[in-house]
Amino acid sequence: MKKYGFEYFASCPMGLEELLSQEILSAGAKSTKVVRGGVQFESPSEVALKVILHTRFASRVFKYLYSMDVLHEKDYYLEATEINWKNLMHHAQTFRLTTIFGDLPQEREEFRNSQFANLKLKDAIVDYFRHFDGTRPSVEKDFPDVSFLARVERGTKKPYSVTLMYDLCGDPLNQRGYRIAKTEAPVKENVAAGLIKLVGWSPEEEGLLDAMCGSGTILIEAALIAGNIPPGYLKVERHLTSRGMPMWTFLNYPWFVEDKILQGHFKALCDEVTAMTTAGLEKLATFHGRIRGSDIDSYNVGVAQDNLKKARLSSLIPIERKDALESTPPSEKSLFISNPPYGERLEHGEEEKLRALYKGLGDHWKNHWKGHRAALFTGNLAMLKVVGLRTSKKTILWNGDIECRLAEYNLY
Numbered sequence: 001m002k003k004y005g006f007e008y009f010a011s012c013p014m015g016l017e018e019l020l021s022q023e024i025l026s027a028g029a030k031s032t033k034v035v036r037g038g039v040q041f042e043s044p045s046e047v048a049l050k051v052i053l054h055t056r057f058a059s060r061v062f063k064y065l066y067s068m069d070v071l072h073e074k075d076y077y078l079e080a081t082e083i084n085w086k087n088l089m090h091h092a093q094t095f096r097l098t099t100i101f102g103d104l105p106q107e108r109e110e111f112r113n114s115q116f117a118n119l120k121l122k123d124a125i126v127d128y129f130r131h132f133d134g135t136r137p138s139v140e141k142d143f144p145d146v147s148f149l150a151r152v153e154r155g156t157k158k159p160y161s162v163t164l165m166y167d168l169c170g171d172p173l174n175q176r177g178y179r180i181a182k183t184e185a186p187v188k189e190n191v192a193a194g195l196i197k198l199v200g201w202s203p204e205e206e207g208l209l210d211a212m213c214g215s216g217t218i219l220i221e222a223a224l225i226a227g228n229i230p231p232g233y234l235k236v237e238r239h240l241t242s243r244g245m246p247m248w249t250f251l252n253y254p255w256f257v258e259d260k261i262l263q264g265h266f267k268a269l270c271d272e273v274t275a276m277t278t279a280g281l282e283k284l285a286t287f288h289g290r291i292r293g294s295d296i297d298s299y300n301v302g303v304a305q306d307n308l309k310k311a312r313l314s315s316l317i318p319i320e321r322k323d324a325l326e327s328t329p330p331s332e333k334s335l336f337i338s339n340p341p342y343g344e345r346l347e348h349g350e351e352e353k354l355r356a357l358y359k360g361l362g363d364h365w366k367n368h369w370k371g372h373r374a375a376l377f378t379g380n381l382a383m384l385k386v387v388g389l390r391t392s393k394k395t396i397l398w399n400g401d402i403e404c405r406l407a408e409y410n411l412y
């Protein structure tokens with residue numbers, strides 16, 4: 001069994017790995033390795049905490065604990081009972097386990113499925129504590145004190161290798177805490193931040209309009225970038241002001257609880273986030289009207305306003321009910337950036353409506369957005385052709401399990 005030192009894995013939507021790697025290096029990591037859907041990195045513990053508070057692109061951050069070479073499920077159980085679980089959690093804490101399968105042969109008898117492997121690991125933990133303490137921790141799916149991830153892959157020494165990790169976050173990091181109301185098909189918060197970075201928006205030089213803003217995600221992430229506000233700011237605020245549920249699971253782990261120096265670093269990181277938020281909101285006050293939103297649906301306009309209010313940005317970003325085909329640039333040089341409907345479940349007549357919208361956008365930009373830039377993020381690749389304008393760049397990016405394109409246009 002291998003025990004890890006200071007090694008971590010940050011997961012992210014596919015297509016954002018390079019941006020996440022740069023982010024982790026600038027937080028102070030010694031080295032990173034980009035893999036599909038995430039970034040491995042080696043760093044002192046406080047850098048991992050900094051990533052958790054500052055990341056725009058990661059979904060979760062994990063700390064590597066052990067890797068085990070195993071023959072089959074029974075062997076897995078036996079190996080797992082060798083782990084000193086007392087060092088990882090307390091018997092009175094609740095825990096959650098998630099097992100995922102990496103690259104494995106389709107035909108296999110030794111590891112049936114991820115639920116069964118999960119059960120074996122759970123048995124190992126429970127039996128370990130029963131043996132030592134005569135009592136057992138219980139499983140909690142929704143709000144566990146401790147959360148583990150086990151990844152099963154092909155092994156080199158034995159047929160399988162299982163890597164055990166702490167999930168340091170609990171709730172995913174893309175859930176910033178501002179989305180109190182939802183519209184249909186919202187884009188993930190970290191994907192929205194990725195869109196803004198990938199198009200190279202320069203807040204000092206360009207205004208920004210999301211003319212199909214739905215719940216307001218792109219607008220909020222753009223404002224956080226413009227103000228250099230760390231996306232963990234609302235969670236930090238709740239952590240500092242309430243004594244309720246811990247905002248991140250790492251607060252419950254012996255790794256953190258028994259390390260006074262690390263706790264000092266974390267306190268300093270929270271203070272830094274608070275100071276950056278105050279400075280960022282002041283800076284954004286000078287941007288008034290340069291970042292704007294609109295949507296054709298008045299209910300969605302209300303949802304976006306509620307979310308902006310929760311994000312403490314409502315007085316800075318005006319939102320109105322308007323057809324995107326009547327939009328005007330908010331400043332001399334502007335970026336139109338939107339995530340139009342994709343039409344995932346096309347009902348009768350829907351496709352015609354979508355065609356009219358995508359073609360209408362191309363025509364509208366030609367007539368009213370000359371000299372500006374535009375970007376569309378969509379999972380409907382056929383509709384991009386309907387826009388009828390040459391793209392200056394196209395990037396593949398995943399929103400959940402949908403492969404999407406970010407298409408950029410220079411409008412002459």
Ligand SMILES: C[S@@+](CC[C@H](N)C(=O)[O-])C[C@H]1O[C@@H](n2cnc3c(N)ncnc32)[C@H](O)[C@@H]1O
Binds near residue numbers: 184186187213216300
């Ligand atoms: C995929 S959703 C956008 C989701 C958004 N990015 C979010 O994170 O919540 C598409 C949005 O386009 C809006 N929409 C559709 N046709 C429109 C039009 N012609 N003008 C303005 N908005 C439109 C819909 O009301 C919907 O809110």
